[in-house]
Amino acid sequence: MLLNFYKYQGTGNDFVMIDNREDVFPKDNVKLVSFLCDRRFGIGADGLILLENDKTTDFKMVYYNSDGRQSTMCGNGGRCIVAFANYLEIVDKNTSFMAVDGLHHATLENGIVGLEMQNVNEIKEKPNSLFLNTGSPHHVQLVDGLKDFDVRKEGEKLRYGLYGEQGSNINFVGQAGEDTFNVRTYERGVEDETFSCGTGVTAVALAMHHSGKTKSNTVKIVTPGGNLEVKFQNNGNGYDKIWLTGPAQLVFKGGIDVES
Ligand SMILES: N[C@@H](CCC[C@H](N)C(=O)O)C(=O)O
Secondary structure (H helix, E strand, C coil): CEEEEEEEEECCEEEEEEECCCCCCCCCCHHHHHHHHCCCCCCCCCEEEEEECCCCCCCEEEEEECCCCECCCCHHHHHHHHHHHHHCCCCCCEEEEEECCEEEEEEEECCEEEEEECCECCEEECCCCEEEECCCEEEEEECCCHHHCCHHHHHHHHHHHCCCCCCCEEEEEEEEECCEEEEEEEECCCCEEECCCHHHHHHHHHHHHHCCCCCCCEEEEEECCEEEEEEEEECCCCEEEEEEEEECEEEEEEEEECCC
16 A cells, blocks of 8 residues: 655654554554664654544644654654644644643744643652653763764663663763753664654753753753753742743655555
8 A cells, every 4th residue: 555654853853754544554563663764675764653633632643663663752753743733734833632641732833843741750860860751761861072972882781781671761961051951862762872852852951950950941952953942840849831842844755655
């Protein structure tokens, strides 16, 4: 069958996007998803996202990593699917949608998408790092010489060594200013460094505030794929009103022959 797809990117974190409102996609086909995400034999992407109907909100997001398996929340994917829903004329400038971690509100203006993330009530302090869940699990670690750091090698070591089978995404951080951080992320399920990770930069912003590295509740993050901003409120017990904001763009669209 001919499968129509749309390719999106948000700060270089890229996704195959499929309109699955008519239930056309074989959702349990791990091989098919990993083939579509393959950069040499398929379309190429860090993940695949289905846009589906939802009973109570504008649409539902179903996220797969490039390994072909459904996973936890994807922040950049969440921003991209809002741009996709706008392209499909399902939503205008404000929307609410359902994802694996619950309800998300979002805004869209001139290609910039703001996405409200789930509240974070726990940040675990470890010897050289912090661990928190922003919809997906994240290890956050400050390192020297981030530019030349071997993110793949060190990320893989920690992802399996510290977090076992379940794993975690691993974020390496360098402070660039009072409210600005450089971030490089090793992503679980991609098993490599990606150009940017939305739940990851959200985790970094909160972790840096929690550990006193910044006093600002608007944090600028520089990733290899571009710039993001994370705003939040510290409520004493944790963080709420967390908004991740940055660009999300349609790159190209097409059709691909797949076995039905
Ligand atoms: N790229 C994503 C994170 C996707 C989920 C992650 N790989 C996992 O399985 O935990 C983002 O932008 O948040």
